Amino acid sequence: MIRGVIIILLAAMLPALASVALRWERLxxxxxxxxxxxxxxxxxGAVLWLDARPAEDFRRGHVAGAISIADExxxxxxxxxxxRWTPGTRIVVYCAAGCDLAREAAVRLRGDTGLPxxxxxxxxxxxxxxxxxx
Amino acid sequence: xNTRRWIEGVALVTLAAVFGVAGALKLAGPVVFADxxxxxxxxxxxxxxxLAVYLPWLELICALALGIxxxxxxxxxxxxxxxxxxxxxxxxxxxxxxxxxxxxxxGAASGSDLGQAIVxxxxxxxxxxxxxxxxxxxxxNRA
Numbered sequence: 001m002i003r004g005v006i007i008i009l010l011a012a013m014l015p016a017l018a019s020v021a022l023r024w025e026r027l028x029x030x031x032x033x034x035x036x037x038x039x040x041x042x043x044x045g046a047v048l049w050l051d052a053r054p055a056e057d058f059r060r061g062h063v064a065g066a067i068s069i070a071d072e073x074x075x076x077x078x079x080x081x082x083x084r085w086t087p088g089t090r091i092v093v094y095c096a097a098g099c100d101l102a103r104e105a106a107v108r109l110r111g112d113t114g115l116p117x118x119x120x121x122x123x124x125x126x127x128x129x130x131x132x133x134x
Numbered sequence: 135x136n137t138r139r140w141i142e143g144v145a146l147v148t149l150a151a152v153f154g155v156a157g158a159l160k161l162a163g164p165v166v167f168a169d170x171x172x173x174x175x176x177x178x179x180x181x182x183x184x185l186a187v188y189l190p191w192l193e194l195i196c197a198l199a200l201g202i203x204x205x206x207x208x209x210x211x212x213x214x215x216x217x218x219x220x221x222x223x224x225x226x227x228x229x230x231x232x233x234x235x236x237x238x239x240x241g242a243a244s245g246s247d248l249g250q251a252i253v254x255x256x257x258x259x260x261x262x263x264x265x266x267x268x269x270x271x272x273x274x275n276r277a
Contacts, residue, residue, distance in 0.1 A: 001207055001208055001211065002208075003208075004204065004205050004207065004208025004209070004211075005208040005211055005212055007205065007208070008192070008195055008196060008199055008205065008208055008209055008212050009192070009212065011195050011199075012188060012191040012192035012194075012195045012196075013188065013191075015191045015195075016187050016188045016191045016192075019161075019164070019187055019191070020187055023164065026165065027164065027165065027183060027187070030165045030168065030183065031179075032172055032179035032182075033169050033172060033173070035172070035173055035175065038231055038232075040231065041230065041231060
């Protein structure tokens with residue numbers, strides 16, 4: 001039985017290795033996706049909120065302690081992130097519900113900082129406001 | 135055909151179909167499947183990619199091994215292990231309130247109802263256990 005299990009586990013490795021060899025460039029160049037996170041889950045630990053909406057929307061209401069990317073500009077946002085981020089802190093980017101600004105900002109931030117725990121808020125500002133994040 | 139043989143037959147056909155189809159569909163898009171694994175937030179991206187390349191082949195080889203008498207029981211045992219692994223990941227995702235596609239049959243086409251995926255996984259796990267128990271009780275059938 002155990003011998004059979006080992007044979008099967010090893011037999012699957014051969015085509016898998018061949019597949020890696022054939023698709024090496026595609027696999028090697030594949031970037032990790034930016035993952036969504038709910039407001040409740042994000043709020044459980046240390047979190048640095050980044051608001052990717054236009055400045056007027058930010059002034060009308062935002063998650064407490066959030067940094068407005070539009071207000072600060074990209075370079076200053078990076079500087080604030082570098083100053084305030086500590087290991088274990090999640091960076092959560094949000095925009096209005098159903099917009100791509102947060103995802104674009106999160107991808108750019110990951111590229112510029114190399115930090116691992118960068119998320120996009122699921123449901124955006126609408127979801128956060130619904131949870132009383134103002 | 136007695137009940138025992140009937141159970142074994144249904145279990146084998148279902149396991150072969152589920153794992154064969156799941157493996158074949160995931161083979162086409164390893165990056166899409168890696169994406170689905172990564173969204174469970176249990177593994178880093180690199181490990182998700184490795185698993186996304188290996189798992190579909192393992193599922194497919196298991197499905198094919200059911201056709202070889204000597205490898206039938208080991209194949210079902212591996213399938214059972216995979217079901218337990220998938221079930222753990224699904225329950226962990228459900229408990230954390232994650233909204234994601236289960237990735238059971240590749241990418242987004244798998245749907246996002248984790249509860250449904252858990253039920254499906256429990257049924258498949260039950261069939262694998264039923265087969266192993268049934269064969270185990272009748273040593274003459276052990277391959």
